[in-house]
Amino acid sequence: MPAPSEASASIRFARPDDAAAILSLITELAEFEHLTHLLVATEETLRAALADDLPRVECLVAEYEGKVVAYAMYFHNFSSFLTQRGLYLEDLYVSPAARRMGVASAMLRKLAAIAVERQCARFEWTVLDWNQSAIDFYENIGATVMPDWRVVRMTGEALTKLAGGPG
Amino acid sequence: MPAPSEASASIRFARPDDAAAILSLITELAEFEHLTHLLVATEETLRAALADDLPRVECLVAEYEGKVVAYAMYFHNFSSFLTQRGLYLEDLYVSPAARRMGVASAMLRKLAAIAVERQCARFEWTVLDWNQSAIDFYENIGATVMPDWRVVRMTGEALTKLAGGPG
Numbered sequence: 001m002p003a004p005s006e007a008s009a010s011i012r013f014a015r016p017d018d019a020a021a022i023l024s025l026i027t028e029l030a031e032f033e034h035l036t037h038l039l040v041a042t043e044e045t046l047r048a049a050l051a052d053d054l055p056r057v058e059c060l061v062a063e064y065e066g067k068v069v070a071y072a073m074y075f076h077n078f079s080s081f082l083t084q085r086g087l088y089l090e091d092l093y094v095s096p097a098a099r100r101m102g103v104a105s106a107m108l109r110k111l112a113a114i115a116v117e118r119q120c121a122r123f124e125w126t127v128l129d130w131n132q133s134a135i136d137f138y139e140n141i142g143a144t145v146m147p148d149w150r151v152v153r154m155t156g157e158a159l160t161k162l163a164g165g166p167g
Numbered sequence: 168m169p170a171p172s173e174a175s176a177s178i179r180f181a182r183p184d185d186a187a188a189i190l191s192l193i194t195e196l197a198e199f200e201h202l203t204h205l206l207v208a209t210e211e212t213l214r215a216a217l218a219d220d221l222p223r224v225e226c227l228v229a230e231y232e233g234k235v236v237a238y239a240m241y242f243h244n245f246s247s248f249l250t251q252r253g254l255y256l257e258d259l260y261v262s263p264a265a266r267r268m269g270v271a272s273a274m275l276r277k278l279a280a281i282a283v284e285r286q287c288a289r290f291e292w293t294v295l296d297w298n299q300s301a302i303d304f305y306e307n308i309g310a311t312v313m314p315d316w317r318v319v320r321m322t323g324e325a326l327t328k329l330a331g332g333p334g
Binding site for chain 1: 185188189192193195226228234235236237238240242243244245246247255257258260262263275276279280282283284288289290291292293294295296297302305308309310311312313314315316317318319320321322324325326327328329330331
């Protein structure tokens with residue numbers, strides 16, 4: 001059989017009714033990755049995920065003496081394997097004047113509580129690999145630093161160029 | 168001055184009206200990280216971001232001979248430095264029968280086009296550090312593998328425990 005041409009495949013936005021077909025592909029992917037033991041998605045959870053929505057970014061602030069002294073900006077990410085959202089912490093920052101008050105820990109606990117309350121499977125963020133004191137702190141509260149995943153990023157001209165290529 | 172007690176800081180959800188205070192903290196964070204040249208957020212863009220919302224997960228599918236043969240699941244992440252959403256690709260998978268048709272490339276182009284159309288500053292995903300052929304492919308289309316960031320993840324009992332601590 002000759003290789004089918006690129007033009008034969010059409011790309012469209014998935015609908016909730018695609019849940020079964022997509023779950024079947026997710027299962028293939030999990031098999032390829034030897035990760036089927038982590039795959040708990042069902043057609044129903046995937047269907048709901050494809051239909052649902054949530055705010056795109058949220059932010060907690062901490063106030064001290066009437067002033068906002070810390071913020072935690074976060075959003076929901078999503079695991080296809082779990083068909084479940086997670087809570088992704090983009091930034092957590094405490095102003096120097098408000099340090100050593102336990103604000104960062106209190107915000108992490110609040111974020112964890114939000115994650116649990118919203119049935120998020122994961123609470124995730126990133127750390128610089130040379131920031132050992134942060135890594136020690138995170139491991140101490142039970143988080144795991146994933147050794148083998150790397151973030152890939154495309155911006156600017158490369159992104160525009162890819163977007164404008166023949167479709 | 169004695170260290171203020173933890174109880175003096177109160178944590179709440181940020182409102183659009185917190186934009187100025189939060190931007191001031193983001194600026195401090197950027198200074199600490201020596202990354203002020205990357206900070207383009209303004210009070211107005213941050214205010215809008217705190218008020219806006221979007222679907223939580225979206226999915227493209229590719230159909231071939233009436234069958235869904237590939238999917239790309241993605242959602243919007245968010246950069247506090249840019250106060251701009253990005254497009255985060257959770258999974259891109261093409262069934263073996265539909266490979267060598269250019270489906271993956273076509274889907275990446277479509278995703279890049281969505282990102283550009285929606286004024287996303289970044290198109291991001293992750294790769295396993297040992298997957299050199301994937302890394303080569305991504306670098307070839309202009310993406311950058313970030314060498315120093317690591318994903319930190321908290322799940323299960325550790326998450327529940329953190330959520331339930333005194334707070």
